[in-house]
Amino acid sequence: MTLAAATDLAAAANENLANISNTLIYSSMAVYTLAFFAYIAEWLLGSRSKVGRTAAALTSKTQAKAPAVTVKNAGGTAVLERPQVVVRSAAGTRDVPDGPGAHGGDEQGDLYGRIAISLTVLAFLVEFGGVLTRALSVERAPWGNMYEFNITFSTVAVGVYLTLLALKKNVRWLGLFLITTVLLDLGLAVTVLYTASDQLVPALHSYWLYIHVSTAIFCGAVFYVGAVSTILYLFRDSYENKLATGGTPGKFANSVLDRLPAAASLDKFSYRVNAAVFPLWTFTIIAGAIWAGDAWGRYWGWDPKETWSFITWVAYACYLHARATAGWKGRKAAYLALIAFGCWLFNYYGVNIFVSGKHSYAGV
Amino acid sequence: MSKTTADTTTDTTPDRAAEDQDLSAAGSQLSTAPVEGPPNLPSLGVIGWLRWFWRQLTSMRVALLLLLLLALGAIPGSLIPQSGVDATKVSDFRDKNPTLGDIYDKLGLFHVYSSVWFSAIYILLFVSLIGCIVPRTWQFVGQLRSRPPGAPKRLTRLPAYTTWRTEAEPEQVREAALALLKKRRFRAHLTGDAVAAEKGYLREIGNLAFHIALIVMLVAFAWGQLFKSEGNKLVVEGDGFSNTLISYDDFKSGNLFSTDDLTPFSFTLDNFTGTYETSGPNKGTPRTYQATLDYSEGAYGKEKKTLVKVNHPLEIGDSKVYLTAHGYAPVMTVRDGKGKVVYSDAVPLLPLDSNVTSSGVVKVLDGYKNAKGVSEQLGFQAFFLPTYTKGNEVASTFPALLNPVLNLQAYHGDLGVNSGIPQSVYQLDKSHMKQFKNSTGGDLRENLKPGETMKLPNGAGSITYEATKEWANFQVTQQPGSGWALGGALTAIFGLAGSLFIQRRRVWVRATPSADGVTVVEMAGLGRSESAKVPEELGDLAGILYDRAPGAPDPDDGPTEPSEPTDHAEPPQAPEPAEPSISPDPVATAEGAENQ
Ligand code: HEM
Numbered sequence: 030m031t032l033a034a035a036t037d038l039a040a041a042a043n044e045n046l047a048n049i050s051n052t053l054i055y056s057s058m059a060v061y062t063l064a065f066f067a068y069i070a071e072w073l074l075g076s077r078s079k080v081g082r083t084a085a086a087l088t089s090k091t092q093a094k095a096p097a098v099t100v101k102n103a104g105g106t107a108v109l110e111r112p113q114v115v116v117r118s119a120a121g122t123r124d125v126p127d128g129p130g131a132h133g134g135d136e137q138g139d140l141y142g143r144i145a146i147s148l149t150v151l152a153f154l155v156e157f158g159g160v161l162t163r164a165l166s167v168e169r170a171p172w173g174n175m176y177e178f179n180i181t182f183s184t185v186a187v188g189v190y191l192t193l194l195a196l197k198k199n200v201r202w203l204g205l206f207l208i209t210t211v212l213l214d215l216g217l218a219v220t221v222l223y224t225a226s227d228q229l230v231p232a233l234h235s236y237w238l239y240i241h242v243s244t245a246i247f248c249g250a251v252f253y254v255g256a257v258s259t260i261l262y263l264f265r266d267s268y269e270n271k272l273a274t275g276g277t278p279g280k281f282a283n284s285v286l287d288r289l290p291a292a293a294s295l296d297k298f299s300y301r302v303n304a305a306v307f308p309l310w311t312f313t314i315i316a317g318a319i320w321a322g323d324a325w326g327r328y329w330g331w332d333p334k335e336t337w338s339f340i341t342w343v344a345y346a347c348y349l350h351a352r353a354t355a356g357w358k359g360r361k362a363a364y365l366a367l368i369a370f371g372c373w374l375f376n377y378y379g380v381n382i383f384v385s386g387k388h389s390y391a392g393v
Numbered sequence: 394m395s396k397t398t399a400d401t402t403t404d405t406t407p408d409r410a411a412e413d414q415d416l417s418a419a420g421s422q423l424s425t426a427p428v429e430g431p432p433n434l435p436s437l438g439v440i441g442w443l444r445w446f447w448r449q450l451t452s453m454r455v456a457l458l459l460l461l462l463l464a465l466g467a468i469p470g471s472l473i474p475q476s477g478v479d480a481t482k483v484s485d486f487r488d489k490n491p492t493l494g495d496i497y498d499k500l501g502l503f504h505v506y507s508s509v510w511f512s513a514i515y516i517l518l519f520v521s522l523i524g525c526i527v528p529r530t531w532q533f534v535g536q537l538r539s540r541p542p543g544a545p546k547r548l549t550r551l552p553a554y555t556t557w558r559t560e561a562e563p564e565q566v567r568e569a570a571l572a573l574l575k576k577r578r579f580r581a582h583l584t585g586d587a588v589a590a591e592k593g594y595l596r597e598i599g600n601l602a603f604h605i606a607l608i609v610m611l612v613a614f615a616w617g618q619l620f621k622s623e624g625n626k627l628v629v630e631g632d633g634f635s636n637t638l639i640s641y642d643d644f645k646s647g648n649l650f651s652t653d654d655l656t657p658f659s660f661t662l663d664n665f666t667g668t669y670e671t672s673g674p675n676k677g678t679p680r681t682y683q684a685t686l687d688y689s690e691g692a693y694g695k696e697k698k699t700l701v702k703v704n705h706p707l708e709i710g711d712s713k714v715y716l717t718a719h720g721y722a723p724v725m726t727v728r729d730g731k732g733k734v735v736y737s738d739a740v741p742l743l744p745l746d747s748n749v750t751s752s753g754v755v756k757v758l759d760g761y762k763n764a765k766g767v768s769e770q771l772g773f774q775a776f777f778l779p780t781y782t783k784g785n786e787v788a789s790t791f792p793a794l795l796n797p798v799l800n801l802q803a804y805h806g807d808l809g810v811n812s813g814i815p816q817s818v819y820q821l822d823k824s825h826m827k828q829f830k831n832s833t834g835g836d837l838r839e840n841l842k843p844g845e846t847m848k849l850p851n852g853a854g855s856i857t858y859e860a861t862k863e864w865a866n867f868q869v870t871q872q873p874g875s876g877w878a879l880g881g882a883l884t885a886i887f888g889l890a891g892s893l894f895i896q897r898r899r900v901w902v903r904a905t906p907s908a909d910g911v912t913v914v915e916m917a918g919l920g921r922s923e924s925a926k927v928p929e930e931l932g933d934l935a936g937i938l939y940d941r942a943p944g945a946p947d948p949d950d951g952p953t954e955p956s957e958p959t960d961h962a963e964p965p966q967a968p969e970p971a972e973p974s975i976s977p978d979p980v981a982t983a984e985g986a987e988n989q
Contacts, residue, residue: 113555116553331475
């Protein structure tokens with residue numbers, strides 16, 4: 030076999046793999062769509078908790094006087110063997126129980142919710158296969174252009190969600206919001222951003238590609254999860270405020286927001302998520318600087334991409350600071366978190382599309 | 394917060410106020426964050442004002458504001474062309490928008506990151522940072538030298554609380570608790586009837602290390618800017634370079650750089666290799682792009698071979714040699730009418746597009762005599778296509794040397810190089826030159842393939858395109874302080890992880906005899922921020938301690954533990970009866986006061 034024939038054969042094999050990848054991505058979109066409808070069914074069938082727990086907690090007179098105390102078992106199942114720990118929230122915070130989740134205690138709703146999660150797992154596996162075959166078809170990490178970023182990004186975001194679920198964290202409420210945006214993300218990927226699989230320009234031939242880009246995508250996915258819960262926190266918080274001051278929230282708020290976790294829980298969750306990836310984001314930027322030093326002869330050159338990752342970093346630092354500063358906790362800090370995520374998004378879409386710089390690998 | 398304060402002011406029983414004070418003493422010094430009060434007005438006098446200003450600058454509120462400003466200030470530089478990044482874009486922008494260009498100029502918007510206002514923001518931020526770190530560090534050292542504050546009177550009011558009754562003696566319980574907490578690496582000590590313990594100091598260390606690392610990074614970066622140097626040199630295959638100022642084509646350096654700082658080394662470009670994608674949408678994109686160098690360190694170092702690629706610069710000392718561009722250098726020989734060689738060299742041409750369509754000039758300065766025997770200068774305008782495709786005369790169709798064609802136009806006269814005005818080696822000043830004509834009277838202009846010759850008319854001589862060499866452009870940069878910057882960056886990451894993942898918390902264990910002869914054990918936990926980890930850990934500790942001081946039967950008159958996990962239970966009442974007999978804990982207040 031001549032060399033040319035061998036390369037042709039390899040190219041054909043790669044083209045095959047690329048086609049398989051495309052098919053898998055489309056299939057995953059189909060399954061995500063089914064999951065989307067199942068989540069919708071969960072929300073529709075699920076009812077607002079019969080007791081109206083939030084309202085009850087916020088309007089009962091006794092509540093205002095003595096801060097509530099919740100009792101938790103600590104130290105395992107042997108309740109009688111061990112003393113119980115009494116947990117009291119800090120003075121001044123509203124003490125509201127978490128909502129029951131999308132199904133709202135409705136059995137059928139719960140069933141659809143479980144179906145939705147199973148479908149999400151399936152779609153995740155299919156999409157993961159799509160990313161993997163894409164990587165095999167180009168014989169490199171699948172992070173060379175925006176199409177590839179997008180499909181990897183949504184895979185990781187769903188992966189993070191499923192991992193949190195597997196760790197028995199209370200995140201089922203994220204499902205519908207997450208899958209909606211995953212569908213948007215994939216829709217953009219296969220229509221506007223699609224690029225046929227190909228090799229990388231030499232500047233991307235580096236093990237730093239694996240380090241820098243993989244952590245960047247992972248951070249983005251986690252920041253995204255944080256942003257969703259921040260938005261829900263803002264809604265839920267105004268809902269609770271309204272109830273606490275004696276207002277009557279709209280029907281929609283009553284039905285949907287009542288089922289979400291308490292504002293305090295959502296706030297804490299988004300803080301945890303954002304704080305947990307902030308060091309990794311710091312690392313991503315530093316790794317990028319080291320790579321830029323090797324590839325372009327300078328560590329930091331205020332290229333638009335570099336500038337915006339710096340802005341994103343400073344914005345998240347603002348958010349973390351705000352939470353430690355009197356007068357900025359709560360809603361103000363939440364707005365900062367959303368601005369910070371907006372910076373991340375702009376760095377990803379905006380800079381790739383509208384601003385030209387050295388990082389011009391977008392392939393659009 | 395405001396709600397509780399309001400509460401306490403409305404029913405100001407002295408008891409309640411004392412209790413609140415007691416509680417805040419328990420939580421005091423749990424971090425080194427500056428205490429925040431309302432921004433009250435300064436007392437009179439210059440010192441008063443200065444102190445007020447300093448206190449504002451180093452407050453969390455202003456730090457937050459400055460951080461926000463830093464983020465905002467960085468934005469314009471990413472949207473407006475920057476002279477440090479792309480000077481031609483800046484002049485294009487100025488040409489298109491003259492008025493806006495002037496305004497931008499005045500505001501320093503073409504060099505945002507070195508502008509006065511951007512510098513002011515980050516310098517203020519770092520002054521604020523230093524003003525914040527120094528007192529925090531002292532405070533932290535003080536906290537390490539003193540002991541965790543004693544137990545507040547009413548442990549029930551802390552975020553995590555548990556209690557049980559045991560037959561063990563109070564002393565026994567306290568000793569067991571002290572041993573247990575010490576074993577769990579708490580700093581623990583016995584005060585009065587309780588054990589006070591604290592853990593998680595690494596959080597504070599991490600936070601301080603992170604903020605200090607930021608300063609180290611900034612200083613290292615500034616240092617690098619002052620002492621850095623950056624030069625470019627175009628080298629044709631077979632030629633050499635030695636790292637001295639005069640060898641460079643262009644050279645920039647920081648304010649404090651001196652030529653003695655240049656790392657001594659030299660190299661020869663052995664060979665440049667470029668291969669390119671031959672098909673598909675990315676046709677022509679480079680695949681391999683590398684230069685083989687023979688280099689030696691120092692003045693007389695041994696020669697070594699190395700490969701320089703896009704992500705692999707050659708590192709010698711503080712210096713790095715990057716491969717930044719490449720192009721072609723046709724070898725041309727010029728002969729006079731008698732056939733004498735007056736010029737023979739590889740002439741580097743500058744690429745005009747990604748398919749390396751190139752242009753440049755050949756200047757024959759001396760040694761040439763025309764057909765009449767008069768000394769004259771010759772100039773050639775060269776236009777080069779590495780891959781010539783018929784029908785596409787003006788641009789190369791591929792970056793590799795597949796079908797090279799060199800297009801030449803010839804001039805004679807005075808090149809004007811002696812006029813004293815510096816000239817580019819890539820441009821021809823034609824003001825005193827005349828173009829050679831062909832037989833039909835048009836301009837002489839020919840396409841040559843390697844080995845071909847263009848004859849100048851009337852025995853004026855000839856020019857031969859012999860072969861094609863490649864050239865590579867190298868950027869040599871030297872930036873001291875990058876080691877410090879990297880060290881700072883790594884410290885920042887680990888410090889940050891410590892700061893965000895470690896919770897600083899306190900645990901108190903009180904054991905007191907109750908009226909009916911058994912011992913009441915109370916345990917409480919307090920974290921810097923509300924966290925699920927604190928009650929969990931308290932539960933663990935309580936479980937272990939419970940095994941060493943097992944529960945005694947409940948007295949009939951009241952439940953010790955809430956028996957059912959209800960959502961809104963009243964706080965357990967059990968410890969209350971035991972309390973009044975014990976005097977308020979003097980140690981707790983004393984400790985709290987000492988640390989303030
Ligand atoms: C250069 C800009 C700065 C950056 C990027 C930065 C970043 C951060 C980050 C990421 C944290 C972690 C937040 C946490 O532990 O929850 C933090 C904490 C902190 N920073 Fe900064 N910071 C900066 C400047 C400052 C300044 C100027 C001050 C002084 C006013 C300051 C005071 C603090 C304090 C006191 C904490 C701890 C807060 C706490 O105990 O929760 N920082 N900072």
